[in-house]
Amino acid sequence: MDIQVRVWRQQGPSSAGKMVTYDVKDISPDASFLEMLDVLNEKLILDGDDPVAFDHDCREGICGMCGMMINGVAHGPERATTTCQLHMRHFSDGDTIDVEPWRAAAFPVVKDLVVDRGSFDTIIQAGGYITAPTGTAPDAHATPVPKLDADAAFEAATCIGCGACVAACPNGSSMLFTAAKVAHLGLLPQGQPERDSRVVDMLQAQDDAGFGGCTNMGECTTVCPKGIPLTLIGRLNNDYRKAIGKR
Numbered sequence: 001m002d003i004q005v006r007v008w009r010q011q012g013p014s015s016a017g018k019m020v021t022y023d024v025k026d027i028s029p030d031a032s033f034l035e036m037l038d039v040l041n042e043k044l045i046l047d048g049d050d051p052v053a054f055d056h057d058c059r060e061g062i063c064g065m066c067g068m069m070i071n072g073v074a075h076g077p078e079r080a081t082t083t084c085q086l087h088m089r090h091f092s093d094g095d096t097i098d099v100e101p102w103r104a105a106a107f108p109v110v111k112d113l114v115v116d117r118g119s120f121d122t123i124i125q126a127g128g129y130i131t132a133p134t135g136t137a138p139d140a141h142a143t144p145v146p147k148l149d150a151d152a153a154f155e156a157a158t159c160i161g162c163g164a165c166v167a168a169c170p171n172g173s174s175m176l177f178t179a180a181k182v183a184h185l186g187l188l189p190q191g192q193p194e195r196d197s198r199v200v201d202m203l204q205a206q207d208d209a210g211f212g213g214c215t216n217m218g219e220c221t222t223v224c225p226k227g228i229p230l231t232l233i234g235r236l237n238n239d240y241r242k243a244i245g246k247r
Contacts, residue, residue: 171212
């Protein structure tokens with residue numbers, strides 16, 4: 001299949017960017033979206049041009065690095081799918097595809113499709129940990145965890161920190177990300193000692209990083225490749241109210 005790709009090109013954070021159009025020919029429908037970009041970059045390099053910069057790592061939908069806007073949708077048109085898992089068969093021969101970076105004040109563009117998501121690390125550092133003694137790992141059955149709590153914690157822990165929720169949110173909010181990180185520890189007995197300080201500190205770090213506020217639009221969970229539910233934001237707000245009430 002032959003397609004036309006309009007890609008956001010920006011040399012650096014302080015440079016002006018623009019959409020640049022490229023023709024990509026003879027792409028297999030079974031190729032992934034990132035493989036299509038690889039083919040484009042090989043052509044650009046052979047032509048002596050600067051290849052398109054984009055984040056990627058595992059290419060298995062696990063690491064969360066490959067986030068980009070595809071035709072205005074975070075990760076592209078397929079639900080519960082990361083960009084690296086998106087295949088060209090979901091497009092048609094002759095299509096024009098727009099590819100842009102995440103658009104959020106807290107995610108400044110580094111180059112082309114690459115953005116700095118270090119603000120997520122700041123949120124995690126503020127409270128995404130538990131008090132754990134050093135030494136050997138405890139036995140698996142040492143601390144019993146109810147099945148429903150374990151399942152809910154695992155669901156929250158599937159968040160890969162890609163930032164699609166922020167890019168899709170009209171307010172540039174990271175509440176779904178923060179809620180997932182707070183919930184997957186707060187649901188477990190090991191996470192109780194820091195439960196109150198965790199939610200307060202992580203929300204403060206989120207605000208300090210420049211993320212917007214949540215107004216329950218729901219766009220975040222729609223584009224989340226792991227299907228993190230919106231209900232976790234309600235849980236986060238409830239934990240925050242309880243924590244503040246104890247102070």
